[in-house]
Amino acid sequence: MKNIIGKSWRDSASLIVLTKRNSEVLSRAEDRGNVNYDILLQTRTSKGTFANSVVFPGGVTESVDGSSRWWDLFRSFGYSNKDFEVFHRPNTITSEIFKNNPIQRHLQLRITAIRETFEELGLLICSRDRKESRDDNLYANVIEGVDLKHWQNRVSKNPEDLITLCEEHQCYPDIWSLYYWSNWLTPITLPKRFDTAFFIAAIKNKPEYLRSSSEVVEVEWLPPQEVLNSERKLQPPQVYELLRLSHVKDIEELITFACERSGHGTHLSYPFVVKAKDGVLFALPGDDLYPSSVDYNDNTTKYIDQTILELRESSKSVHRIESKKNSRCLVIQNYKPEHHIEMENKAYKGFTTA
Structure with a gap:
């Protein structure tokens, strides 16, 4: 039995965001692993957690990410409790981060991933479609036209203000377009530890404008192999996931696979x-x-x-x-x-x- 008594880590979520690369860039890049997509990456500042490292957007989960206000918001767009059951299949792998009420935890951690991505980069993965209007498109929706400076500052200071943002802009976090990908726990040898659920999402187009927070010094869209071949500083989970992603060359194939496997769960990756x-x-x-x-x-x-x-x-x-x-x-x-x-x-x- 694995021991989690007196755990010394915080739960968190990260989001791997993909978008298709244009044909002109594809034709002239030989060192990019022949994939037809880019991944959204950020470089952390020299201060704080994972200093100077290239990471996916994400951060620590907050209790408000699982607030009943979210359930009320989703219901106002036509969703019922049954619509959340797709997050977790019965009798499947369930790592510790999802053990207590896995469906509720999936909702909470998906919102964490979306909230942190917005706080850090200004990318708001939300939808305005009512449930009955949603199609089978596997891509995530993005809301633009939001006052990024105003709302990023508000949400950073008070995570509950993401609900207020959604209410005022008549949208909701597009949690059904996030697919559960992996789960990593920081080794005991490091001073700060996180049990992190990684999700994957694909968007149709790169946003024309992203606004990074003070925690981020650089934002890039790059294919996995180019990151791995560079001198960028990476943490082991990023290395592993970039290598894993590089084995699927086509974004449509990758996101279809991610959607299908999402409900199966994964074993905890603890080095x-x-x-x-x-x-x-x-x-x-x-x-x-x-x-x-x-x-x-x-x-x-x-x-x-x-x-x-x-x-x-x-x-x-x-x-x-x-x-x-x-x-x-x-x-x-x-x-x-x-x-x-x-x-x-x-x-x-x-x-x-x-």
Whole structure:
């Protein structure tokens, strides 16, 4: 049994936003992995959490993100309790972040992802369509024409003001166009820890204008491989998800897959730290070195008197990040995820991490 007693982390949500790239850019970019989409990325400031890192928009969940006022707002657009059941299928994988009332938690964390994306970048993923008017379009809706400076400041100071914004602009968070993608928990070795639900959404067009907050120094739309091949500073979850995304080249195929797999849930990705003779590796679930029982608050580091390569060669199932001198690679060998993208058996090198 996994131990969560006295947890030392905060729940949070991140949003991976995709949009299709134009044909002119596609034709002249050979180093972009041949994908036809870009991902919305932001670079954090030198102060605060994940300093100088390139991350997806997101942040800590607030109790108001699960307020009954949201249920009232959704009902005013024709939604009923049954419409929320698509978020979680019975008898499926349920990680700890969703254990208590999974449907309510899905609603809350989706709103967290949308609220934080708006606070940080001014992208308001909301809809004005009544339930009976919605089609089967898998793309998320975006509301423009909002006074970004005014509302970003208000929502940043008081998260409940996102409800007020929606009421005044007659819209609601487009939570049905967010698809549950993964769940990562920060290792015990780091001073600040987050249990983060990652969602994915696609929008038809890049907004003409985004307004970043004081926590963000740069906003970019880039394909996954270009980010990985650059010198940008990345955290392990971003590295992993960018590599995973790069295996699907077409945005329509990717978002269709994301929608289908969303209700299945995912196992928690918790990097279990193992020290080797010449570096450190972070074992992930499914790896031979991953323990059968994990205490997420135990700061004892396992040491094995072998090199990283020796440990790799002696393992049958490998699902780990290997770290040497600020250079890391994700190694996959005989690992097949449940209800998710299957990556090749290889060592993914060439990216810079924190």
